[in-house]
Amino acid sequence: MIKITFPDNSTREYPKGITGLEIAKSLSNSLAKEVLSVTVNDEVYDLTRPINNDASIKFNKWEDEEGMDTFWHSSAHLMADALESLYPGIKLGIGPSIENGFYYDVDPGDDRTISEDDLPAIEKKMKEIASQKKPYVRKEIPKKEALDYYSDKGDEYKVELLEDLEDGTISFYTHGNFTDLCRGPHLPHTGYIKAFKLLNIAGAYWRGSERNKQLTRIYGVSFPKQKLLEEHLLMLEKAKERDHRKIGKELELFTFSQNVGSGLPLWLPKGAQLRERLENFLKQLQREHGYEQVITPHIGQKELYITSGHYAKYGESSFKPISTPTEGEEFLLKPMNCPHHCEIYKFKPRSYKDLPVRLAEFGTVYRYEQSGELHGLTRVRGFTQDDAHIFCRPDQLKEEFIKVIDIIFIIFRALAFKDFLVQISLRDPGDKEKYIGSDENWEKAEQAIVEATKEKGLEARVEYGEAAFYGPKLDFLVKDVLGRKWQLGTIQVDYNLPERFDLEYTGSDNQKHRPVMIHRAPFGSMERFVAILTEHTAGKFPLWLTPDQVVILPISEKVHNYAEKVLNFLNNCDIRALIDLRSEKIGKKIRDNELKRIPYLLIVGEKEVENNTVSVRKQGEGDKGSMNLEEFTNFVNKEIKNQLESIKK
RNA sequence: GCCGAUGUAGCUCAGAGGUAGAGCGCUUCCUUGGUAAGGAAGAGGUCAUGGGUUCAAUUCCCAUCAUUGGCUCCA
CATH class of the missing domain: 3.30.980.10 (Threonyl-trna Synthetase; Chain A, domain 2)
Structure with a gap:
């Protein structure tokens, strides 16, 4: 006989060689019908495989992984x-x-x-x-x-x-x-x-x-x-209904044109508005966290990328250099912003007292992605990173790293991203040739990430071979509607570029020291972030962010004047409103504007004119009754305020 | 880049070897309607592009481009 221990720690004796299915039957017929496999100690067994020794077992049903x-x-x-x-x-x-x-x-x-x-x-x-x-x-x-x-x-x-x-x-x-x-x-x-x-x-x-x-x-x-x-x-x-490519078209957020080129998104007015609002949100957040905005050009000398190592690594698979007509000087469309930011750091001598220096830029970069890789807004050839580079002393590294994690969490919370994976991307220990820099620097960088992650209590998965070629990363991955994982936020520790660009600061000992660099992008890229945000919200963006917050629906032409008055009032209160003046019935106007996912529909007819009110309808929820204009603006402003305040908590 | 699929009106799609259709949208007219589609008329397409087969190709074949499902890649 062998002793079988169940998950609740109860035990039973069975003859040697009994199978999982037989044990299940001995317990209950309904269990036997549902069970699919059995975990014996730590190995998953077929239900028909004999169990020959004492073991603790767990039955696996459809509901179990x-x-x-x-x-x-x-x-x-x-x-x-x-x-x-x-x-x-x-x-x-x-x-x-x-x-x-x-x-x-x-x-x-x-x-x-x-x-x-x-x-x-x-x-x-x-x-x-x-x-x-x-x-x-x-x-x-x-x-x-x-x-x-x-x-x-x-x-x-x-x-x-x-x-x-x-x-x-x-x-x-x-x-x-x-x-x-x-x-x-x-x-x-x-x-x-x-x-x-x-x-x-x-x-x-x-x-x-x-x-x-x-x-x-x-x-x-x-x-x-x-x-x-x-x-x-x-x-x-x-x-599929939530696919950002479909919603992006419906809500007129972005498009592509064969004449412009594949993988080169064109942001339509509504999309540009949305994106700009996100950018401003992050800019404000970064200001509060001691970042300074910079602006750099879209191209840079080829030598810049030879210095950074990007040219050796990606030069062959990139857009070819462009060159000046007479001198033949070669420039690359910038594939990332870090070399430019390194040059900004070098603009003047830095003291240890100046650090950290945090340079931020919504930097548009161009990368030659293989044609088969292009995908909506999530994988494109021209995109804008919400990039920043933090130049700090080694003793500041962990604290700075943690502050970046905090920013990413503020953003994810703001936009209700709950399902994300945290991944520590380290180098492939079996293929060190793929990376630049000394083992010592890599170890320091990897250690910093592991420690910061631990300190923040993040449950992170470790993936080897996923690091950038100059340093390890902490990546935040979010799934799209079809279950594909995309990297949004990323934080990277880099000891290598400071060395390659010969960056220094003067320490309290009056000696030259090498700063450490953190590359970070909480959104990742505006394109990809907007894509994922669109899918997660099914196009129903939060009120503070959505391009059109309110649409006014006059019931008949007789009340157009009043509708215009309402529009002016709202616009003066900084509420983004528009008006549907088509000669359609109210049911039709409601339907069309519901489908446009405009958060509030204001129905105005003779009744509203008489009482100086609007009839409020919330997208997806229906009639909310009537309010006067002050009530409604307060109501909307309060909702926006609540949304923005909950972010900061 | 590789394997497969797709490409017809602004959008979503139907269609056949004899030079095109629907719904929505758009324009105009009628309608002035109270909480998810009022009615009518009209405009709009070198059927992705370039070759080939055929009396005839948008339809069949080939190539290219684009989109797309994956694979590989992703600073």
């Missing part, structure tokens, strides 16, 4: 099975579960392609196999035998994967006629997979390297109930 993972992983096998039977000889790469479903990378062979049109046929085959309730069977075999199996099969991808595995036994999973090299765990049988949809198809390099062959990746998602699938698909549909 591990359960979902098992479910999707088995779904990937199910799909691969269907693919093998529809495309004999197809070679399989890897097929993991991911955040929102699963995929499988396959090589259909040189003379075959799989396209989106083929997905329904694959789904049909999957359905067929699922309904047969084929059990997933785990088998452990020696590595040698596994290698032989895949060599015979001619699947070089699996052979390659096997070769990288440690010697010893390898686990395989089989259901029906399909066998796959796999660590598991899996569901008891294919019948668990009741609802699924293959979503899209894409090319993906084998093992993620551009030098390798491109395989066909098929993405799918699956659920234990049809209803959950339907909900998921509906959610995806709804997410």
Whole structure:
């Protein structure tokens, strides 16, 4: 007998070799129906895998991350099975579960392609196999035998994967006629997979390297109930409604023109207004935090970037230099602002008493992004960073770093960004060639970030290989509506550029010292930030920020004069209002302006003229009753004040 | 950059080897209507661009450009 300990610390005895499913059944039938896999000590087991020793176990259901993972992983096998039977000889790469479903990378062979049109046929085959309730069977075999199996099969991808595995036994999973090299765990049988949809198809390099062959990746998602699938698909549909590219068009925030060039956003009046308001908000915040605004040109001598190291690193993959017509001097469109700011620092000798020097600029930069990378406003070739560089003494570094974190949090709070990831981006220890600077400087910089993060009590994920080439970063990542992560705020510690630009200050010892630099951008870029903000708010921007706060809707022409009076009154009170004078019925005007996401609609008719009031309607909420103009302006101003005050807390 | 898809009116989209359609928007007229779509008429398109096949191409083929789903990249 073995002793099984449950999450509530209760224990029970079972015969050796009992399976998770049997244990679940012994507890309750309904549990046995819901459970998908079982965590035995720290390893996730198939429900049908025997447990041979005392263990503490936890059942994983659909609601548990591990359960979902098992479910999707088995779904990937199910799909691969269907693919093998529809495309004999197809070679399989890897097929993991991911955040929102699963995929499988396959090589259909040189003379075959799989396209989106083929997905329904694959789904049909999957359905067929699922309904047969084929059990997933785990088998452990020696590595040698596994290698032989895949060599015979001619699947070089699996052979390659096997070769990288440690010697010893390898686990395989089989259901029906399909066998796959796999660590598991899996569901008891294919019948668990009741609802699924293959979503899209894409090319993906084998093992993620551009030098390798491109395989066909098929993405799918699956659920234990049809209803959950339907909900998921509906959610995806709804997410598309919030896409900043769609809303940006509807609300006339920005556009692109082929004639200007791809990846070069054109900010329309409403978008420019929104952006300017955000910029002013941050400028004010930065003033309060001891920053000074500077302005630098859009180009700089090529040598500047050779000095900074950017040219060596990115020169080849950038816009080509432009040059003066007679002397042939070469200039680059500036891809970042730091070298310019370093030169501003050098404008005069600095004393330790002057530090920190905090130079801020909404600096527009240009980078050649690969054509396949361009994406709405989130990935563009010309964009404006809310950049600043803090030049400080080494003893000020941590404090300055923490102050920047505070600014980022003020902004995220102001705009109700609650779901974000904090990431410490360090260098790839296996590839130090990619970075400039001494190990010693890197270690100091990395330590500073780790300490500051700890001091602020941030839960940060550490990612190696994500650092900038001159220093490590603390990045703030936020997801867009389609679940893609984008870096917004970033704080970077840099010992290297001060050295390369030979920056100094005079210390209290009257000696020359090297300052440390912090690069930071709380928004990241105005383009990307506005994109994400648009998606998070679905275009319903906070009242203080939104381009048009109020629209006046006269019921008939008879009250146009009064409507104009209301407009003037509001504008004089610094409320951004406009007026809808079309000869449409009030229902139509309400509908159109609701869709424009204008926060307040003021309906005025003869009744309002008589009483000198407006009938207030809040976007998305409906009728709020009537108010006189003073009441309404107070009401709006109070809301704005509340919004801005809650930010500062 | 790579693999795939898409490109038709300002927007969202339908369409077929015989030179184009809807809804919304726009203009004009009627209507002056009280809390999410009043009615009518009209204007508006070298069917992304360049080649090719064909008696005939917007439709089929190729290339380019752009957009797009991924991959790779991201100072």
